[in-house]
Amino acid sequence: MPVATMLLDKNFTIGKTHPRLFGAFAEHLGRCIYGGLFEPGHPTADDRGFRGDVLALVRELGPTIIRYPGGNFVSGYNWEDGVGPVEERPRRLELAWMSTETNRFGTNEFIDWCRAAEVEPMLAVNLGTRNGDAARNLVEYCNHPSGTYWSDLRRAHGWERPHGVKFWCLGNEMDGPWQMEAKTATEYGRIATEAAKLMRLVDPSIELAACGSSSRRMSTFGAWEQTVLEHTFDHVDYISLHTYLNNYADDTAAFLASPDLMDSFIEEVVAIADAVAAKRRSSKRIMMSFDEWNVWYRTRRGTEARVKPGWPVAPPILEEIYSMKDALAFGGAVLALLNHADRVRCACLAQLVNAIAPIMTETGGSAWRQTIFFPFAQMSRYGRGHVLRTQLASPTYDTRYYDPQSGNDLYFPIQGVPYVKASAVYDPDRHALNLFVLNRHLEEEIALTVSARGFAELEVEQAEELRDDDLDAVNSKEQPDRIKPGRLDGISIAKDTVRMSLAPASWNVIRLHAE
Ligand code: AHR
Numbered sequence: 385m386p387v388a389t390m391l392l393d394k395n396f397t398i399g400k401t402h403p404r405l406f407g408a409f410a411e412h413l414g415r416c417i418y419g420g421l422f423e424p425g426h427p428t429a430d431d432r433g434f435r436g437d438v439l440a441l442v443r444e445l446g447p448t449i450i451r452y453p454g455g456n457f458v459s460g461y462n463w464e465d466g467v468g469p470v471e472e473r474p475r476r477l478e479l480a481w482m483s484t485e486t487n488r489f490g491t492n493e494f495i496d497w498c499r500a501a502e503v504e505p506m507l508a509v510n511l512g513t514r515n516g517d518a519a520r521n522l523v524e525y526c527n528h529p530s531g532t533y534w535s536d537l538r539r540a541h542g543w544e545r546p547h548g549v550k551f552w553c554l555g556n557e558m559d560g561p562w563q564m565e566a567k568t569a570t571e572y573g574r575i576a577t578e579a580a581k582l583m584r585l586v587d588p589s590i591e592l593a594a595c596g597s598s599s600r601r602m603s604t605f606g607a608w609e610q611t612v613l614e615h616t617f618d619h620v621d622y623i624s625l626h627t628y629l630n631n632y633a634d635d636t637a638a639f640l641a642s643p644d645l646m647d648s649f650i651e652e653v654v655a656i657a658d659a660v661a662a663k664r665r666s667s668k669r670i671m672m673s674f675d676e677w678n679v680w681y682r683t684r685r686g687t688e689a690r691v692k693p694g695w696p697v698a699p700p701i702l703e704e705i706y707s708m709k710d711a712l713a714f715g716g717a718v719l720a721l722l723n724h725a726d727r728v729r730c731a732c733l734a735q736l737v738n739a740i741a742p743i744m745t746e747t748g749g750s751a752w753r754q755t756i757f758f759p760f761a762q763m764s765r766y767g768r769g770h771v772l773r774t775q776l777a778s779p780t781y782d783t784r785y786y787d788p789q790s791g792n793d794l795y796f797p798i799q800g801v802p803y804v805k806a807s808a809v810y811d812p813d814r815h816a817l818n819l820f821v822l823n824r825h826l827e828e829e830i831a832l833t834v835s836a837r838g839f840a841e842l843e844v845e846q847a848e849e850l851r852d853d854d855l856d857a858v859n860s861k862e863q864p865d866r867i868k869p870g871r872l873d874g875i876s877i878a879k880d881t882v883r884m885s886l887a888p889a890s891w892n893v894i895r896l897h898a899e
Contacts, residue, residue, distance in 0.1 A: 385885070387831045388778035388804040390819075394838030398771040399726030401809065404551070406764040407506065407732040408447035409676060410494075411455035413481050413739045418698035419747045420737030421497055422489045426748060433489075434497055437751040441743045442501050442736065445757060446764030449504040449551065451675055451732045452494050456480035458556050459512025459564035463522050466490020468541055477695060479564060484695045491526065492538070495547045505547065506675075506732070509579065511555030511572070512565040516579035523552070523586040551591050551730070553675065554579055554616075557598035557626065559608050569608045573615025580619035593622035593673040593730070600627065600649040601787050601796075609653055613660040613670065622673035622730060625653055628740075629713050630681035633786035636709055636855065640824040640889075641783045641801040643716030650674070650724045672727050676734035677717055679710045679756065683740070702739040708867055708889075709855040711755035715822045715891040718763045722807040722820065725771040733760055744861075752864035755857075758850055762869075762893045766818040769811030778802035778830070804830055804886070810898065817842070817898035823886035826855075834882040836898070842882060843897040847872035851890035869893075 410416055424433035453461055457480045465474050465487045473487035491507070498505040507526070509519035521534050526547040528535035535546070554576040558567045567575065572595065580592050594616045597605040609623060627646050631639040650672055657670040683702045706714075721731050737743045742757035780802050784795045803825040809818045817839060823830050836842060848869040859866050872892055875884045886892055 385831050386779045386803065386825065386828050387833070388776065390806055390832060390834045391775040392772045392808050392834070392836055394772070394810060394836070396773040398723060398773055400770050401722065401725045401767050402729040403448045404504070404730040405721060405725065405728060406447055406767065407449035407451065407675070407730060408736045409451040409455070409732040409734040410736045411739065412453050412457045412478065412485060413455060413735070414701040414703065415698050415738040415745070415747065416735055416741065417489050418486070420745055422493065423747065432493070432496060434500055435745070435751070438737055438743060438745060439501055441751055441753065445742060445761050447503055447733065447736070448764070449506050449730065449732070450498060450501070450736065451506040451508060451553065454480065454508060454556055456556065456563060458508045458510050461510050462514070463491055463510070463518065467492055467525070481701060482695065483699055484697045486697055491522070492541060492543050495543070504551070505549050506551040506553065507549050508553035508556055511558060511575055511579060512563055515575055516582040519579045520582035520586050523583045523590065527587045527590070550589065551593070552583060553593045553624065554620070555595050558595045559602055559604055560598040569604065569611035570615070573612045576612065577615050577619050580616065584619070591622070592620045593624050593675065594620045596623045596625050596653060598626050600645065600652070606652065606656060609656045610660065613657055617660055617664065617666070617668070617670070620670065622671045623653060623657060625649060625672055625674045626676040627674070627717070628676070628678055628680035628684070629717060630679070630684070630787065631709065631713070632681050632788060635783070635786070636826060637781060637824070638783040638785045638798070639709065639713050640716060641798045642785045643713060643720045643805070644798055644801060645785065645796060646677070646717055646720035647723065650720065650728060654727050669727070671729040672724070674721060674728050674731035676732060677721070678734050678740055679706065679713050680704055680740045700738070703744070704740045705858050705860070706754040706756045707855065708755055708852045708857045711759060711850055711867065712822060712824070712889060712891055714756040715759040715820070716805055718759050719805050719807045719820060719822060722763065722767055722771050722809065746861055750861060752859055752861060754859055755867045758869050759891055762848070763820070766816070766893060766895060767809050767820070769809045769816070772808040772810055774806055774808050776802055776804060776806060778804040804832060815897055815899060816845070817896040819894040819896070821886060821892040821894070823888060823890045823892070826889050828888055830886045832884050832886055836880045836882060839880050839898045841897070841899045842877050842880065844875050844877065845895040845897050847875055847892070847894045849887060849890050849892045851887045855889060
């Protein structure tokens with residue numbers, strides 16, 4: 385059996401996980417809002433139309449902050465369409481996903497839904513077809529108490545108290561040619577700066593995220609971040625990162641290695657942000673907002689991703705069905721985020737319900753958990769605390785990851801991929817040391833020895849594994865519990881050393897009581 389070792393020390397930390405690291409994303413896209421969060425008439429819906437079964441699953445999933453209303457959608461959105469009397473709201477052609485937007489759900493409904501779900505709202509403003517003027521009006525509508533046109537309009541609409549939205553995204557993926565009114569880095573840098581200034585004049589307490597590249601494979605990646613931050617550095621707190629892992633090549637080993645490119649991506653953007661700071665002799669540190677991440681490929685290209693003419697309302701698009709294999713790659717992404725807790729202060733799983741989502745619903749029917757639900761719920765529940773530096777020694781493999789739309793660079797070689805990828809989070813208040821461990825070996829069990837220096841009286845509180853002999857197995861309406869975590873047995877502890885055996889192709893979460 386191959387062996388791996390992990391060394392950690394109670395006092396050697398990377399950083400404390402910020403609660404916003406465990407966020408998600410809800411876009412006006414397919415059935416995410418309509419038929420997902422919001423379905424008046426559904427047997428579990430309340431008088432506002434919020435599906436109770438979805439709310440219960442969201443609470444179990446444990447996201448802390450939700451990004452809204454897009455995504456690509458926001459670049460053509462007039463926020464004023466979604467407030468005020470519902471019967472007066474316009475129906476619009478929605479050009480990002482080629483559907484009809486009824487505007488029955490808008491900003492105020494979203495805030496109410498966030499309160500019901502006990503999550504923080506995050507709003508994105510339209511810097512595609514609109515600019516700083518619409519953005520500052522939205523900040524005034526949401527956050528100003530009263531006595532002005534926009535704040536009094538909110539009150540007249542029935543929301544007396546300000547929404548107090550703290551986290552704002554300055555547009556979405558403005559580097560992407562598919563984006564409505566995409567921009568060059570200089571154009572975007574200027575517009576984002578001016579929008580940020582206006583928004584902060586209205587409410588100085590808000591936090592702002594500038595758009596980074598829409599993926600690491602964009603030909604403008606790097607130069608985009610540099611130029612955008614040269615413009616926005618003094619006006620923003622975060623730069624965004626987006627990644628969707630894929631298995632187009634049907635190469636499981638490469639797919640499971642791909643989260644390591646997220647590690648590289650984060651480190652590269654941090655380096656660029658700090659280089660911009662260095663040129664200014666500034667001690668300010670721009671933080672990373674990884675505000676779209678997930679696995680997504682089956683419904684990404686081809687006919688499903690963009691709806692045919694007919695302009696349907698809430699069509700079932702991007703309804704990716706996640707397999708066991710996808711949950712493993714997803715777990716790898718969780719590890720990349722946890723292990724950069726010092727600089728990734730916000731992250732959003734894209735998305736929440738139905739569209740590339742951990743929660744699926746049937747319109748008028750039931751709701752269930754996809755395979756990726758579990759690593760996220762575990763990350764949110766057990767990832768609170770200090771991420772410890774881990775020194776891993778594991779057998780490795782070399783692979784090539786196929787990532788299309790990258791010009792000539794379709795294959796990314798990844799050398800020396802450790803079969804074991806892991807993260808350790810220590811919460812002194814709860815006396816908890818939580819280990820998150822992925823075994824990427826597809827055939828072999830791996831014997832892992834963890835030396836937890838500085839810890840005494842370690843005891844297993846709970847140990848779970850997510851695995852299945854069939855890596856293509858999925859959950860469905862008919863079999864909602866086909867894939868779910870099971871017990872991981874056989875863990876032994878001697879003083880500060882923990883030994884376990886990791887099943888091939890498995891995601892493991894070991895919770896230790898630790899003093
Ligand atoms: O999450 C789906 C889409 O992916 C978002 O709308 C966009 O920002 C990204 O390209």
